[in-house]
Amino acid sequence: MFSYSISGTTAPRATNFGLRNFFVPARREKASFDFRDAKVCAIVPTYKPGKLTEKLVEDLVRWTPNVRVYVVDDSTPRECEESVRVLARLAFISERVTMLRTPVNKLKAGALNYALEHIWRECHSYAPDVVLTLDDDIVVLPMTVENLVTELMTGDDLGAVCSQCHVLNKNANLLTRLQGLEYLGFNATRLADDGFFRGPLVMHGMLTAFRASALHEAGGFAEGHLIEDYEVTARLKAAGWSVKSALNSHAWTVVPESFSKLWKQRTRWSYGGITVVDKIRHLPSVLQDLIGHGVFWATVCMIDLLILSIVFKGSVTVPRYIPGLIIMLSLLQLVVWYGFQLWLMRLYKEKDVYDWLIRVSLFPEFIYSNMLTFVLIGSYFFLFFNTLTSRISKRSSLALRWLSALGGDLFRACGYTKSWGTRN
Template sequence: MASRTRRHGPAAPARGGSPRRRLPMRLLLPMLLLVALVAMLMLRGYVHSEILADHRIQPEAATDKVPEKILDGGPVIDTRSGRATSLKVPNHHLVLTFDDGPDPTWTPKVLDVLKKHHAHAVFFVTGTMTSRYPDLVKRMVDEGHEVGLHTFNHPDLSYQSKSRIDWELSQNQLALAGAAGIRSSLFRPPYSSFADAMDDKSWPVTEYIGTKGYLTVVNNTDSEDWQKPGVDKIIKNATPRGGKGAIVLMHDSGGDRHQTVQALDKFLPEMQHKGYEFDNLTEALDAPSALTKVTGADLWKGKAWIFLVQASDDITGVMVVALAVVGATVIGRFVLMLLLSGAHARRVRRKGFRWGPPVTEPVSVLVPAYNEAKCIENTVRSLMASEHPIEVIVIDDGSSDGTARIVEAMGLPNVRVVRQLNAGKPAALNRGLANARYDIIVMMDGDTVFEPATVRELVQPFGDPKVGAVAGNAKVGNRDSLIGAWQHIEYVMGFNLDRRMYDILRCMPTIPGAVGAFRRSALERVGGMSDDTLAEDTDVTMAMHRDGWRVVYAENARAWTEAPETVQQLWSQRYRWSYGTMQAIWKHRKAIVERGPSGRFGRVGLPFVSLFMVVAPLLAPLIDIFLLYGVVFGPTQKTILAWLGVLAIQAVCAAYAFRLDRERMTHLISLPLQQILYRQLMYVVLLQSWITALTGGRLRWQKLRRTGVVETPGGPVPTQRTRSSDRRPVA
């Protein structure tokens, strides 16, 4: 597409002097959306113990600082008053405790067994699992069980600072408040065992926990169900000797717990028959309940936390599905491009291939020009070297830099200048069409140069009377810079390989403004060039399809165009391209339900263009977000290997495209960097275009700054690089 503009007066300055700069909503919204997605992903990673998790386990240490009465005492340790005491469960009372839950599979089954046998228990839950499955915690409380804290991320607290311990406790309480509207004063340290296992590293933590108002609950009977020793062994391990009371350690999470559930169903009635009672801890100790209700701001903060966690899980789940769809779409597109572009090359290159009778009659070349003083002379002189008979019509669209005078001063035969007030590119092309003498119309940009054979190659497909338009092979002329090299890869791989595929499918979406040809009668039947959209070339191409014309690709009709040389210019150009393409798709949406010759484009072309050019690129950043997440938080090696695999597929496609276009492979060196940097810019541009469309924003044409550096291959390179003024799009 060309980069042209209607002229507009300068923006009025704000009162008091210089205009205030505000971040446009179309920029602010993509940034906020990206930040929100990353925040949700980080929250999910935190809740799933992928971020900030510490899985180190402290080795055993000396017990010099641990009081003897604690080492020899019961499994309930109270340091709340500053003095260490311990408590034991009375005889014939069993307190079943379940660690690491709640688990969506096993916790409900454990609760069902407890309810069946009218037993109570204590569940020491982690904040991560509580946040993810709040309904199960609420069920525990509703059914009369006690709930205790088991930290948020399950770290060994002897490794942690006091601030991290406070954080683990407060986050665990926040999750409890959101899930069941409660606070708990019961705490079990991760990786804890019996009281006599306390050492000089865990004891200071227990003392500190007591200052925060918590009872520390360890155990004195371990079922060892985590080892899955069998149902009978679990029951044997969980049975105390001589009718003594006990706190029994079991698990309702952390893996397959079917043995635990089966053991419970046998253990509970057996022990009840022996006179044991299964109580909450405070019931067994005849103490006030450890659970208190949360109200006011603390309750709402908890509910907000649960809502955000649930939202992050839901959104991430959708992102994962979208990632799978995007991955399948991208790989499918690559495979389709390779197969169909190869088929196209074989078809048009086979010996004796002809579109029809040779086209030798003269053609009209239209060159719309607005402030192209830097480029217009190179453009016109390249046309004068054409191997095909042509007339050249330069339509000066209200230029203020003497573009028309430069062309007139050249004094070349068969070159005419038509002047008009600035009205935009579609109006300029229609003006040129009205002044053209011949039945085949070639259109190009004022910053583009043709090779001598370009026009001849471009018009040969018109030997087929069904062909209404032909797309040429646009090349980046200023490919020596990094941005230019990236666009060169994009043009060869993303545009021309696509056009081969679309040619085979007979649903070419765009005739490039830099090099395209039209049958005059076909143009007139669709009403000429329209200014309904900012992508007039895509608009007219879709109109051609709907009118029943065939649109094809001529690979040897090469044109060399000047691509944007700065990020700002590139942003402006691609923003308009993306927005204009969306406008064209919307304008021609009825083609989907049309019958006859236009039905193929509606059923195949329009969905393909919408999917590959609008929807898939919009979702493709998910690949990079998950890539970054995987590199930082793991699994790093697998993530990098996956990314290298995708890059390898892209490199194969790019190399094949370069081979088909007979391009040197050296520019592919910058492909990895293009995928990291350039592609991200295109994503944000497309997202910005989406938001502009959805919010009803309006985008106008812009004029990119030209340098006039592009010549036909082998031609001299101008030394002058003065830039003309730039007009930016206004929404």
């Protein structure tokens, strides 16, 4: 995709993972690295920027003197006067801030690639070791970027490292509090996946540091994809790189405050994830999702078989110890999971009494988790629908085309589309 060359570490050779890796994560040796020697480019794609974007760029310039910041205005309409004023002020923050504007709205992946083209083109004068990608509405701490870059550059096999995620507006309502608790779980899952078959599933778009040579070798981001962060992570892992999260690099983001916005975000994440799994050739890159989808479908099949066996009752008596074992294992898993969730709260610095109430009572998170189950089931139906309709052409019958359009409208009404991208 990029016609420029960039020097740097090449992808490490394939690592052998075995069954032991499911229980004992691989360990990596740390190389020495001085952050002051690093050349870092930070890309902030933005659309209709606000005060948070201005604060983010100011903080990056103030706290990390060896970072060059590229703000990519993704064709913000000139009518948005407040955003235009913010963009004008950003240009004068520092000489290390470069303002770029896409010729047409390209959405997030396109805006990131637009900046990457610019960076690679100028790499004869400033060749970065690390490329940071940031959402335009995040809040960082003074050591966030330094810790993130140091974590990346001290691991020779690492292609990308992401920050810890926290919720900035978690006190807005019950939904944002649930997301705050969920993000705490995301951070825990990423820690559990460090050293597990090349690392966590997704290096999130909120704040991730990429090894410049790895990102260049991968060809940047896939434009028009539903979730470009998952897609590029899968490609990096397929190329032999490992990924991880930096435990001492913290960033806060704004999460959806209404159910409709949250539903739309999750349908995009869920269906986008399925399309990544559907298209990837190197299956270990998406191992966690493969296990999840496999077990989920096994569960659906077993429930169907159970219903059939109730309808067409067999004549044999099922030994009581089998259902007993099933119930015992299920309850034991609940106890282990519940204990872990309560223990995890000690790492949740922003928690208050309402968060404790939500976590202890179990019920809100039970409802929330089942909502995500419905989102996932809808994504399977949407994939099936798209597979069927991809065979419908202009030569197909009028009734078939009408049915296809009707189905598309129905899925769109439920929040499922395949043509959007992340718009900042």
